[in-house]
Amino acid sequence: MGDRWTELLHGLAGNEAAPADVLLRLLGHEDEWLRRAVAQRAALPQEVVEAVLVHPDRRVRAAFAQNGGADPDQRARLVDDPSASVHLALAHGPLAYRQRVAPLPDRAYERLLDHPRGMVSGELVRWGAAPAHILAGLADHEDPMFREAACRAWDQLADEVRERLLHDEDPDVRQAAALRVCHEDEERTTWLVGRSGNGWHLGEVLARGRLTRELAERLVARGERIAAIAANPSLPPDLVARLAVDPDPRVRLQVSARPELTESERAAVDHTVDAEDRLPTLGWVWERRTDTAFLRRCARSAHTWLRRSAAVCPGLPVDAVELLARDEDFAVRLLLAEFYPEPPPELLLDLYLNGTHRAVGMLVARPGFPAAGLAARLGDSPDPRARRLALRDPGLEPELLDRLGRDPETRAAAGRDPRLPVARIRELLADPDPEAAAAAAANPALPAADMRQLLDRAQVPEILVNDRTIGC
Incomplete structure (x- = not known):
């Protein structure tokens, strides 16, 4: 079967209206990625779930194990x-980007933790998405790797359990526990710095750990990872002043974003924030993410890093949202659009149409992205991305829909629109452009009988389920 048919069937696999018998036939197709596409659908009929759970290809079952939209009890x-490879996928958890995924039942985590293959339990405790109460229950486990994982649930551990972990016989467990308290413990910060070498967590220790005067002077004199040290809240004021004129611009930037500085003191530090600089949210801003008065001050700050950090906080008051939506810094506006629960619709539209960052393409999925009136505003735009947005308009006229469905640059997007006449959807199925044909196959208005005919023409075999032929 040619590539065109593969595209058509992948479109069909994504059709939200595809009935169970169509999905079952697709599960029997020879194309591995097509079978996995079915298993990864957010919603599956129960009989399809049953077929996936016993599918002969373990990769299909593994795909369902990592389906963040599937019912956790079914997974x-x-x-x-x-x-064991399916168990490994289940232990790792769904591959979800900024998506909340419901946890598995506790009994499933217990089974995975007791798995005879160490790589499965190891995957769960090291990289998996086990909830905190499951991790907390590992604090007295005989395996130090499990006790180390328990430290990630520090807030749920009793004081006596924390003390045991801080004095654990295993140095890796002690290190994991010390990382949780180093912001208030000079002795453990000193121990972590000495033990870390050039390890991955050294930067976190230098930025957060409580420093003795002696250790702070030694670290500054050593001249390594100074940018991390410059952010440390316990750094003595005279050392802060010294780093404020450091020749490294990264160090000066860190100093300029310290929480104790006033606006005028920040401005006195020679620093710049370039439009392309990728800066993490300032921890001291995030800690006060619901403090409206504080966030309002951050939104009005002349310091770009403070405004970017405020933009991701859910507690922003409305006036601060309006201010940041007009910010001169593109990243501030983008972060607000991505993270604020109800971003301004016009901000979303402006960023989508005029932004160059790859993230703007995902803004159409954000709450409040405008729809009404877009046909009149954008239906005749010279920009095909703008014309495609006209398809979101609930008041789109049939004439414009037909025109967009014949426009080479918007045809595929229009092909998915359920308002498109069935006759036109059928025409698009035969379109020489594989993308347009696949879009038509994904159109929920495509009759189920047409879906079955498509499978027949693609020579996808009928299958037997409970002695009944699927595909008749």
């Missing part, structure tokens, strides 16, 4: 799967 049934 949890895979703890009884015969393949």
Whole structure:
């Protein structure tokens, strides 16, 4: 079967109206990625779930194990799967980007933790998405790797349990525990610095750990990772002043964003924030993410890093949102659009149409992205991205929909629109452009009978389920 048919079937696999019998036939196709596409659908009929759970290809079952849209109880049934690779996928958890995924039932985590293959339990405690109460229960486990994982649930541990972990016989466990308290413990900060070498967590210790005067002077004199040290809240004022004139612009930038500085003191530090600089949210701003008065001051700050940090905070008052939506810094506006619960619709539209960052393409999925009136505003735009937005308008006229469905640059997007006449959807299925044909196959207005005919023409075999032929 040619590439065109592969594209068509992938479109069909993503059709939200595809009935169970169509999905079951696709599960039997020879194309691995097509089978996995079915298993990764957010919503699956129960009979399709049952077929996925016993599918002969373990990669299909593993794909369902990492389906963040699937029911956790259904995913949890895979703890009884015969393949350790499926258990491994289940332990790792869904591959979800900025998506909240419901946890598995506790019994599933217990089975994974007791798995006879160490790589499965190791995957869960090191990289998996086990909830905090599951990790907290590992604090007295005989395996130090499990006790180390328990430290990630520090807030749920009793004081006596924390003390045991801080004095654990295993140095890696002591290190994981010390990282949780180093911001208030000079002795453990000193120990972590001495033990870390050039490890991955040294930067965190230098930025957060409580420093003795002696250690602070030694670190500054050593001249390594000074930018991290410059952010440390316990750095003595005279050393802060010294680093404020450091020749390294990264160090001066860190100093300029310290929480104790006034606006005038920040301005006195020679620093710049370039439009392309990728800066993490300032921890001391995030800690006060629901303090409206504080966030209002950050939004009005002349310091770009403070405004960027405020832009991701859910507690922003409305006046601060309006101010940041007009900010001169593109990253401030983008972060506000990405993270604020109800970003201004016009901000979303402006960023989508005029922004160059790859993230702007995802803004159409944000709450409040405008729809009404876009056909009149953008239907005749010379920019195809703008014309495609006209398809979001609930008041889109049939004439414009037809024109967009014949425009080479908007045809594929229009092909998914359920308002498109069935006759036109059928025409698009035969379109020489594979993308347009695949879009038509994904159109929920495509009749189920047409979907089955498409499978027949693609020579996708009928299958038997409970002695009944699927595909008739």
